[in-house]
Amino acid sequence: MTPAKGKTAATEEKSKAKAKASPEKPRAAAKGATKRPAGKSSAGGAKAKVKAKKTAAPRKPRKTEPKVREDFTPRIVVFACNWCSYAGADTAGISRIQYSPHFRIIRVMCSGRVHPAFVLRAFELGADGVLVSGCHFGDCHYIFGNERAVEQFEKTKALLKILGLEEGRIRLEWISAAEGVKFGRVIDEFVEQVRALGPSTLAPPGRELPREAEAFADAAALAK
Amino acid sequence: MDKTATVDERALKDANAFLCLECGKCTSTCVVARYNRSYSPRRLISQALAGGRLPTSQELSICLTCMACDARCPSGVRFVDLIRELRRATYGAEFAGNCSHGGAMQSLMKLMTAAELNQDRLAWVTDDLKTADEGDVAFFVGCAPYFDAFFTELEVDTLAGVKGAVKVINALGIAPVVLPDERCCGHDLLWGGDVEHFEILARRNVELLRAKGVKTVVFNCPECYYTFKADYADVVGALPFEVKHLSEFLAERAGELNFVDDEGEKVTFQDPCRLARFAGVVEPPREVLTAAGVELAEMPRSGKGAVCCAGNGWLNCDRFSKEVQLERLREARATGATTLVTACPKCEIHFRCAMKDPNLGDEIKMEIRDLASTVASRLENKKAKPKGKETEE
Known part of the structure; x- marks a missing residue:
């Protein structure tokens, strides 16, 4: 708990400003502007080269580069296991760790339950990134559930690779119930990573999850 | 009830259900009914005709739509058409299906409706297989790359069929066009009632093939073949190319x-x-x-x-x-x-x-x-x- 305390002290000032989204925005603009161009150009170039070698009909480059949106807040779905990662998120909350709010957490009994269908469905509904999180190896409540999670995740990765989705949009992490700090750090990292990739091209128009701003507006309306 | 009654009545009429003699050949042919004693195509038809009780969501999803019943029916009732139409009419509301594999396949198909895809689906094209970017003959690969990635524990090798098909077409001296961004044909969405997404996929596929200017499209997967042949015309009008199943294509050229x-x-x-x-x-x-x-x-x-x-x-x-x-x-x-x-x-x-x-x-x-x-x-x-x-x- 000591590292947690350190972090809370450092971020206490931020928490005073009660609006959750507002401290996020300047950071988004600053980081996004520096990160995005570098990451994308190198990845795109490498991909194009590999493709040209492999097939007779070379794959076309993207017609339109995904729009870089300064105000882009990624929609991220987190599948967290009941025994470790979900409790880890609780720990993060109890320790008042400040981290990005741009994710929706879905509790599953075990990370091994996260079938490729879950992840595909999230992307189908407009998610920009999906994080699967479970217990560390050896700590699984069901002994080997997280080993199944690896198998399922590999399958998901293979499917999304064929579909042409960037690899950085999915991530598998092991977070224990005590690792509140790690939970916050992973979320922050992943949010920035997906932010750099931009909106998912697979999100069908008109079927999207609401973006953060709308979600908060809904919540505010409900509170009244 | 009234609102749906019109749809149902039309569906029954279109499927020739009123011609049913209640002979029961459908049920005795149905492979599902042989094991699932609570399922009977004949009963479903007669209940729909007599009291307007339509098949439930469960009953709709049980039908394999294999058409064995219709092939035997002496009065030409198209039970399979009725099932498809009712799935379509009730899709999203009552009918959802107990999608196998957690709905992963349906999600994949819907994801492929995206306007901009950058698929990596041609990794199976090895050096000994000749494919082209342009030409008269195109080969429609189908979902085999996805199947092989998804059904790893079954050790399926559906790409072997795809590779074999290209090899045989090569042996005829043809390097077929394969599309790097081919979409799913949408067969399963159409038969699962999701016509909205099926139509998007149909338009995208035909657009891609039209852009290549191909004259013949050869299919290895019979579902893709039949969907192109029978159902695409309803969405995009007459196809600008000829469709052939690989077996037909080869049977015509067996001597070569x-x-x-x-x-x-x-x-x-x-x-x-x-x-x-x-x-x-x-x-x-x-x-x-x-x-x-x-x-x-x-x-x-x-x-x-x-x-x-x-x-x-x-x-x-x-x-x-x-x-x-x-x-x-x-x-x-x-x-x-x-x-x-x-x-x-x-x-x-x-x-x-x-x-x-x-x-x-x-x-x-x-x-x-x-x-x-x-x-x-x-x-x-x-x-x-x-x-x-x-x-x-």
Whole structure:
């Protein structure tokens, strides 16, 4: 708990400003502007080269580069296991760790339950990134559930690779119930990573999850 | 109730349901009804006609839409059309299906409706396979790359069929056009009631093929073939190209292929529903197999009377599906053939899954291979190039 305390002290000032989204925005603009161009150009170039070698009909480059949106807040779905990662998120909350709010957490009994269908469905509904999180190896409540999670995740990765989705949009992490700090750090990292990739091209128009701003507006309306 | 009554009445009329004689041939033919005693096509039709009680969501998803009932019906009732129409009419509201594999296949298909895709689906094109960017003949790959990535634990190799198909087309001196961003044909969405997404996929596929200016599109997957042939016209109008199943394409050119002379193995052929009963392509696969020099042992129920693999467009999979698969595998084994040849990747997937049964073990084990890879393995190796993966086992 000591590292947690350190972090809370450092971020206490931020928490005073009660609006959750507002401290996020300047950071988004600053980081996004520096990160995005570098990451994308190198990845795109490498991909194009590999493709040209492999097939007779070379794959076309993207017609339109995904729009870089300064105000882009990624929609991220987190599948967290009941025994470790979900409790880890609780720990993060109890320790008042400040981290990005741009994710929706879905509790599953075990990370091994996260079938490729879950992840595909999230992307189908407009998610920009999906994080699967479970217990560390050896700590699984069901002994080997997280080993199944690896198998399922590999399958998901293979499917999304064929579909042409960037690899950085999915991530598998092991977070224990005590690792509140790690939970916050992973979320922050992943949010920035997906932010750099931009909106998912697979999100069908008109079927999207609401973006953060709308979600908060809904919540505010409900509170009244 | 009134609101839907019009839809239902029209559906019943369109399916010729009013001509039903209640003879019960449909139920006695239905492979599902043989095991699932609570399911009966005849009862569903007569209930719909008598009291307006329509099939429930559960009953709608049980139907394999294999068309065995309609093939036998003496008065031409199209039960399968009725099921499809009711699935469409109630899609999203009452009907959802118990999508097998957690709905992963449906999600994949819907994801492929995105306007901008950058798929990596041609990794199987190895150096010994010749494909082109432009030409008269296109080869529609289908979902095999996804199947192989998804069904890893079943050790399916549906890409072997795709590779075999390209190899045989190459042997005819044609380098087929393959699309790097081909979409799913949408067959399972259409039959699962999701017409909205099906139409998007149909438009995108036809647009991609039209842009290539191809004259003929060859299919290895019978579902893609039948969907292009029968259902795309409703969405995009007359197709600007000719569609052919690989077996038809090869049967027309069988004389141009050189096969090895030695005696081939004894195989039996599983007719896919969409190929035999729906599209009526019964003879071409047999002609091609015979030309390739394999010995064909027919199962008692073959051709238009063949038994479905209980695949059901990823809508439902239950213990009755398993029974159907076991029955069919036993039938195939009884022919004395060593290999079960099929022309549909889904038959391969479902039979391989059934063969995993640990209790039955060797009783139903059988080699299973795609039609195209079987034919490709019999090609004369003129250029003495190393045999492709599909010929190994």
